[in-house]
Structures are given as C-alpha cells and as structure tokens.
Amino acid sequence: MGLGLIASIIVGGLAGWIASRMMDAKTGIFMNIILGIIGAFVLNLILSLLGIYAANSWLPQLIVGTFGAILLIWVTRKLR
Structure with missing residues (x-):
C-alpha cells in the first residue's frame, strides 16, 4: 500500500x-x-x-527523499 498524501508530506518534510x-x-x-x-x-x-525501484513505504522513501533533496540543494548551489 502506498503512502497517503499526509504521510508523503510528513516524510517529505x-x-x-x-x-x-x-x-x-x-x-x-x-x-x-x-x-x-x-x-x-x-x-x-x-x-x-x-x-531501480524504492519500496513504497516510509523508510525507503525517506532515504530517497533525503538524497533527492540533497541533489536539488547541490544543483541549486552550482547554478548560482
């Protein structure tokens, strides 16, 4: 079962x-x-x-979200 909207916002945050x-x-x-x-x-x-597919539960998505956010911060810094 996938993450709900509220859970996705919490994990994303x-x-x-x-x-x-x-x-x-x-x-x-x-x-x-x-x-x-x-x-x-x-x-x-x-x-x-x-x-490669991350499992659709909170822990794998937390890990993927964290590394994805790190990637976004890094790219943003390089573009400035």
Missing part, C-alpha cells in the same frame, strides 16, 4: 529537513517539505530509468 541539515542549507519548514517531496520524485524518476 522530514527528508527535506535532514537534507538541509546535511547540506547546511538555510531553508524554512515549507521549503524543506518542497525539497523533500520534489527530491523524492526526481530521484525516484532517475532510479526508475535505471531499473
């Missing part, structure tokens, strides 16, 4: 918060949620193109 701490990004709670959700989406897309 937590993933974004972890990523912002790891990358020393000065983002607020709203941006943490956005980074985590978009990061999870982007990295899941990249992984699916490689034939």
Whole structure:
C-alpha cells in the first residue's frame, strides 16, 4: 500500500529537513517539505530509468527523499 498524501508530506518534510541539515542549507519548514517531496520524485524518476525501484513505504522513501533533496540543494548551489 502506498503512502497517503499526509504521510508523503510528513516524510517529505522530514527528508527535506535532514537534507538541509546535511547540506547546511538555510531553508524554512515549507521549503524543506518542497525539497523533500520534489527530491523524492526526481530521484525516484532517475532510479526508475535505471531499473531501480524504492519500496513504497516510509523508510525507503525517506532515504530517497533525503538524497533527492540533497541533489536539488547541490544543483541549486552550482547554478548560482
């Protein structure tokens, strides 16, 4: 069973918060949620193109979301 909308927001927010701490990004709670959700989406897309699928439960999605948010923070910094 997949994550619900509320659970996705919570996991995305937590993933974004972890990523912002790891990358020393000065983002607020709203941006943490956005980074985590978009990061999870982007990295899941990249992984699916490689034939890798993260389980649809909170822990694998937290890991994918965190690394996806880290990737987004890194790309944003490089583009500035």
